[in-house]
Amino acid sequence: MNKKLIDLQHITKSFDGQMILDDLNLYIRENEFLTLLGPSGCGKTTTLRILGGFETPDQGHVIFDDQDITKLPPNKRQLNTVFQKYALFTHMTIAENIAFGLKIKNKSKSYINDKIAYALKLVNLEGYGSRMPDSLSGGQQQRIAIARAIVNEPKVLLLDEPLGALDLKLRQDMQYELIRLKNELGITFIYVTHDQEEALTMSDTIVVMNQGYIQQIGSPEKIYNEPENAFVADFIGDSNIIGGTMIEDKLVEILSARFPCVDTGFGTNRPVDVVIRPEDVILSSPANGRLTGTVTHLIFKGVHYEMEVTTPDGYEWLVHSTGMYPVGTQVGIDVDPFNIQIMHKPASEDEEAVKIDE
Amino acid sequence: MNNFRKKLPGTPYFFWSVLFIIIPLCMVFYYGLTDKSGAFTLENIIAIATREHSKALWLSLLLSLIATVICLLLSYPLAMILCSRKGGQHSVIVFIFILPMWMNFLLRTLAWQTLLEKTGVINSILSFLHLPALNIINTPQAIVLGMVYNFLPFMVLPIYNALAKIDENVINAARDLGANPAQVFFKVTLPLTVPGIISGITMVFIPALTTFVISNLLGGSKVLLIGNVVEQEFTQASNWHLGSGLSIVLMLFILLNMIVSAIFDKDGEGSVL
Ligand SMILES: Nc1ncnc2c1ncn2[C@@H]1O[C@H](COP(=O)(O)OP(=O)(O)OP(=O)(O)O)[C@@H](O)[C@H]1O
């Protein structure tokens, strides 16, 4: 494991009396690709701005390389930011944009020229040096913004939804390009997005946030397969989230049918939330299922069929399957034990954001 | 028919510009380039070279230049303060700032005359405090003061607009890349507001160059600007030919100013052309 590079300790921030970040604790290891993921307004940009030095937390400390940098101005921090809307200097050429940070640091002319050439090559925009930012497409401007940041050889690159404004194809290309850059340069990436697919594709670690609280921290696989609460399960991918009862270790009752599972330690006869991914629902003939239901919707999605199966109690199961069952068919429903994910119920039903104790 | 419909909305403006801009301009050129008998002559233009006229022109250029520079130096910090304030505070400052603009131009200038007079308000206060009197009425200084006071808003507004248009994150990006506050200002903020500065300079320099009211009221008859000379040719000497000829010379300077600003302001953002 690499050493901790950044440590956010008990960060609290409010604007106009409204709490935006509440006792946020998070560390980032060297060379990690860490993604802050969450719905709009959950405080991702605010967290990034605190890291960059554009905002001071009301309480708490930002530790960088074992030093407290909470009050250090942005120009003295060893990290660089790629802003959501590029923020290029429109009065300078592309080359001058890239050279900005190096000129401030009084690097030699030949060093700067080498760096410009290197950076333009890295982002596949060789020959664009003398153009003005306005004459470039959105994707090209974004790549220049990245080039402008990395020539300074920061220890950490902060990226705030850098691909948000791009179309799907370009976004995917850029995702690969960023991963390549990260591997090539060996710098730590802190990435902000509200696109869960992007987060799953690119990250080593995902931090799921909601309303200023961290909901879960983990690898993409862990976040997807073992969401810790209903919010994470719902936010990451499609899922069936059903209220159930933990009868005993390794046995859960959902919609009055009992399913064997692998989770233990929830106690006996405790109310829980059960997450079952749509691709993990096994459809068969009614006689073979633990539950029976009727197919009420059917959509062909290319790789698989998406079906909605309604059980007699009215719950609508979302099912992804390569097998097709026409609307109106009676089917049996089963789930393999290891595909059943049990979660604690949140303290209060209507409170979506639950504080997770680590 | 169709074509006519398309042009219809522009028609009133067309007549307006013919009536109040094109025709007067033609008349100025006609009078300026003819003598009393109606024959073509360059005499009225060349008349600028006479001692009296060229002195007035140079003084005008000098005073409007000084006024423009002072306006610029005062306006930039003011515009920055206006931009940095948020919410309620902001609108109060703007309100205080534009309050005098609701008063008539002549009234404002007359007020300064009253304030600056030898036995005026300012000197009464100064003598009450046993301080030396301020004797600037009827001097070039008083004219510059009047110019700055009257034209300051025309400098502040375009600069304010240019500043307000700068994305906060562009400034943040510069800081992020290691620039200290001074470097941020000189490498990013200032260059990005050049269009606003240029249009501010134009909007202060041209009216200052052509004014005759300010120099009449605050300069007495002692300080003669080119605007006063032209005015006197029309109103007192009734020599429309000479007045027009000198106006044409003045127009050349205005045109020059506009060309320079058009060159600097490539994007046409704050352009007056
Ligand atoms: N300078 C500010 N003044 C007042 N409120 C602010 C300020 N900056 C952010 N906020 C508020 O803080 C909350 C979180 O904002 P933030 O920008 O961190 O969200 P985000 O997670 O980045 O959202 P998005 O995905 O939409 O970018 C929002 O409710 C926002 O209105």
Ligand SMILES: [Mg+2]
């Ligand atoms: Mg944001």
